[in-house]
Amino acid sequence: MEPLIELKHIYKIYQMGGEEVRANDDISLTIFRGEFVAIVGKSGSGKSTLMNIIGALDVPTDGDYMLGGEDVSEMTDDQLAAIRNRMIGFVFQQYNLLPKLNLLENVELPLLYAGVPAGERKERALASLERVGLADKWRNLPNQLSGGQQQRVSIARALAGNPSLILADEPTGALDSRTSRDVLEFLKELNEEGNTIIIITHDNSIALKARRVVRIHDGKINFDGDVNEYAAILKAGSEKYTEQ
Ligand SMILES: Nc1ncnc2c1ncn2[C@@H]1O[C@H](COP(=O)(O)OP(=O)(O)OP(=O)(O)O)[C@@H](O)[C@H]1O
Numbered sequence: 001m002e003p004l005i006e007l008k009h010i011y012k013i014y015q016m017g018g019e020e021v022r023a024n025d026d027i028s029l030t031i032f033r034g035e036f037v038a039i040v041g042k043s044g045s046g047k048s049t050l051m052n053i054i055g056a057l058d059v060p061t062d063g064d065y066m067l068g069g070e071d072v073s074e075m076t077d078d079q080l081a082a083i084r085n086r087m088i089g090f091v092f093q094q095y096n097l098l099p100k101l102n103l104l105e106n107v108e109l110p111l112l113y114a115g116v117p118a119g120e121r122k123e124r125a126l127a128s129l130e131r132v133g134l135a136d137k138w139r140n141l142p143n144q145l146s147g148g149q150q151q152r153v154s155i156a157r158a159l160a161g162n163p164s165l166i167l168a169d170e171p172t173g174a175l176d177s178r179t180s181r182d183v184l185e186f187l188k189e190l191n192e193e194g195n196t197i198i199i200i201t202h203d204n205s206i207a208l209k210a211r212r213v214v215r216i217h218d219g220k221i222n223f224d225g226d227v228n229e230y231a232a233i234l235k236a237g238s239e240k241y242t243e244q
């Protein structure tokens, strides 16, 4: 297997009125192509900080980050934007669809930024909507869809650029439990088709849908392993792992 993500001794340190906040405190993590990983931890544990680094939205205070063999830790904002566009499909809790654009235009957007010509853009966006079962609704506006459908559109948008990594931040945070199950099931299918997926969540029941779990506690990894091993630890009930 080929590593897609290699984080080595990653620190993100904020200065808050003379106090140091170690949002990420010596995180080392390797994720291979084809994995389905949940990064889980309670509020304030450092998940978003880590997601911003993995997603090339921010650089660490210290440490090395290689994404697809490229050194991200020293990139400029323009270089970060370029690698993000090329390699990562984002899925957010609130979908982040543009309300005045129809579904097709929303899904086309990252391809537009990537400079894909109009004809090909439309074709790829439609194929992507097809994959999430919403091609027939391509003319609709986002607010004409249910929450679960909107999240599927945002997954289609993430897929359209054929990314190396799908990075989903609390993807079911705004959905009811049944729709959440459907969306997680769909992410699982995408993983089975070979997509590398990382889900960020505070919720252990969601983390249990992944194949590998990485738990963050006070900016450090306190568990990294197979989901079945994590399930067994949760059963044992140690608060270090169960607090959300
Ligand atoms: N820009 C910032 N300036 C100062 N401190 C920050 C900043 N961003 C995050 N922090 C601090 O870093 C720690 C980790 O924050 P982070 O947002 O990564 O947590 P989180 O696990 O995503 O929490 P949540 O589940 O609530 O979203 C927190 O103590 C937070 O207050």
Ligand SMILES: [Mg+2]
Pocket (backbone or CB within 6 Å): 047, 048, 049
């Ligand atoms: Mg967060």
